[in-house]
Amino acid sequence: MKLRYAFSMIELVFVIVVMGILASLAIPRMDRDLRQEAMDSIMSDIMLAQRMAVSDFRHDAADPKWQKTYWKWRITECSNDxxxxxxxxxxxxxTNADRNESAIDPYNQKYLYAQTTxxxxxxxxxxxxxxxxxxxxxxxxxxIDRKGGCSSAQHIAFDEFGRPHNGIDSYTKPNFAYLMKEDCELTFNFENGLIEDSSPFTITxxxxxxxxxxxxx
Known part of the structure; x- marks a missing residue:
């Protein structure tokens, strides 16, 4: 006669309890990963704008306003927050940048772009x-709280040397007047309660x- 083994009710309850504990530990971890993903995503795209600027020299002797065409990372805040x-x-x-003037997302081959209107x-x-x-x-x-060299600008632009500028739409001649003089601090604030760790982070x-x-x- 063969013995057959089966879970007792106590063992089943124990397994369910353990699975519940593991699930509760995993949820905050997923939240932290979302926050980390935001940091990595935003920072990598600011750096992408800089790399594009270094590799795509925009000097044009025939156009005194050529510095307006620097590659830039630009934020837009809609009226609905x-x-x-x-x-x-x-x-x-x-006046406005177009989709075909924007960088390609290396992760999905789509444009790093959205149209305001x-x-x-x-x-x-x-x-x-x-x-x-x-x-x-x-x-x-x-x-987003902006301090320092980007406190009054919606964008950070970069020249062919990778140096940051702000207010490049005001360039009328190539005098580097809007070269950033102070470090730019961008503090990103999360909606309360959306993720477990909703504390802000700052990119400089x-x-x-x-x-x-x-x-x-």
Missing amino acids: TIFYIVTSNKDDR GYCSTGNAHPDDSDRVLITKKFGIKS VEAITGRTFVSKR
């Missing part, structure tokens, strides 16, 4: 645009060198 950013260059020096009003991203730039929708970031872009790093976690 939704925030997104783009990585673009505005090559044609018009479209996304701010509808909340829907264009199918050709990367959702990583929609930092309120994707990560729960509700506001150093003046002159353009070195970008997380200065406060």
